[in-house]
Amino acid sequence: MKTVSVLIAAFRARAWLGDCLDAVFAQALPPGWRLQVLLGVDGCDDTLDYVRTAPYPALQVVHLPRNRGTYVTFNTLMPYAEGDLIARFDADDVMLADYLAEHIEVLEGGVDLSMSWSVYTDETLRPTAIVPALPDYRPQNGQRRKGTDGQFVARRQIWDSLGAFRAWPCGGDTEFVIRAQAAGFRMTVLEKFLYLRRTHGASLTTHAATNYESDMRMRLQALTIQYRDDYAAGIRPVAVEAEVEPTALLLRCADLGLRVAS
Numbered sequence: 001m002k003t004v005s006v007l008i009a010a011f012r013a014r015a016w017l018g019d020c021l022d023a024v025f026a027q028a029l030p031p032g033w034r035l036q037v038l039l040g041v042d043g044c045d046d047t048l049d050y051v052r053t054a055p056y057p058a059l060q061v062v063h064l065p066r067n068r069g070t071y072v073t074f075n076t077l078m079p080y081a082e083g084d085l086i087a088r089f090d091a092d093d094v095m096l097a098d099y100l101a102e103h104i105e106v107l108e109g110g111v112d113l114s115m116s117w118s119v120y121t122d123e124t125l126r127p128t129a130i131v132p133a134l135p136d137y138r139p140q141n142g143q144r145r146k147g148t149d150g151q152f153v154a155r156r157q158i159w160d161s162l163g164a165f166r167a168w169p170c171g172g173d174t175e176f177v178i179r180a181q182a183a184g185f186r187m188t189v190l191e192k193f194l195y196l197r198r199t200h201g202a203s204l205t206t207h208a209a210t211n212y213e214s215d216m217r218m219r220l221q222a223l224t225i226q227y228r229d230d231y232a233a234g235i236r237p238v239a240v241e242a243e244v245e246p247t248a249l250l251l252r253c254a255d256l257g258l259r260v261a262s
Contacts (some may be wrong), residue, residue: 003034003098004153005083009073011042013091015049016198018126020057023095030104036060039091040248042078045065064245070204071165072171078159086152088173092203094120094125094196102190103153112185113154113177116148116194123200133205133212143198147173148191158185164242170210172218175227179238182231203229 006024010017024066037059043049043066051061062077074088086153087100103114120142122128150173162179165172181187187218201230210217228234 001034002032002085002086003083004029004085004104005038005081005145006087006089006100006223007038007040007074007077007081008036008089008091009040009042009070009077010047010048010091011044011067011070011073011084012202013044014047016092016123017047017050018054019128020089020091021054021059023099024096025056025072026088027100028097030101031106033193034191035100036082038062038077038080039141040064040073042069042073043242046076053094062248062253063251066245066247068245069167072167072243072245075164075167075242076162079157079244080250084156085153086156086159089151092198092200096194097194099151099194102192102194106188106190107153107205108154110186111188112158112192113152113180113187115145115149115187116190116192118144118148118151118197119162120144121196121198123198125198128199130199132199132201133203138169142197143193145191147198151195154180155185156185161185161239162241164244166240167243170204170217171224175220175224177225178228179231179240182228183238198206204228241260 008020027035029035039059040062042050044063048063060079060080063071085104106114119127120131120139129138129140129142131137151172158180161183165176187219227236231238
């Protein structure tokens with residue numbers, strides 16, 4: 001039996017986490033595959049309180065007592081991941097029915113990392129052409145016909161080779177994908193709309209500190225370009241030592257007050 005591990009980082013995500021987890025646990029996997037779902041609660045007691053009352057007995061929760069950011073949270077989850085394939089997913093987005101099955105099929109065909117098309121929605125998951133992070137972009141019915149670095153499924157070998165995300169406030173997924181390409185891994189974009197991308201003011205791409213016009217993101221984008229050239233020239237290693245939260249704890253169902261289904 002092979003495993004696909006879905007890793008989700010959650011910070012102040014109580015309002016949408018139910019939609020995300022409902023869709024993940026509803027995924028129909030191909031024969032011979034099992035699902036592991038790891039949720040990293042990034043220093044947010046409100047989100048942890050929601051998980052305590054949520055009906056997900058198979059969910060594994062890793063609690064970071066202090067807020068460390070998206071990429072340190074994902075790095076902290078990785079040691080708990082059992083998967084042959086690792087899916088990086090956001091707590092405010094929603095997988096459509098065949099998201100994992102479609103990615104598994106293409107990865108079993110020889111690809112190392114896959115992305116897909118997506119649909120922008122408003123906070124209620126209705127498709128929208130209004131994308132606050134990209135004010136000049138108006139996708140018809142919210143349909144984005146491009147892959148997005150922030151949501152992908154990858155073979156475990158990529159993580160073993162690259163080591164971790166860089167512990168950046170934003171943009172760490174794009175830098176990770178660039179390193180994967182530099183290391184020679186094969187990538188593809190599934191030309192299917194496989195997940196809903198919820199737009200809201202607290203996301204990394206719209207928040208004042210990390211949006212596309214922020215000083216932080218522009219500085220990290222310039223650094224990403226520099227690193228990309230360094231990787232291509234072979235003067236910077238693609239492997240990164242993982243920065244994790246050392247005080248993080250894997251919580252059992254008993255710790256969360258959940259009842260395990262009999």
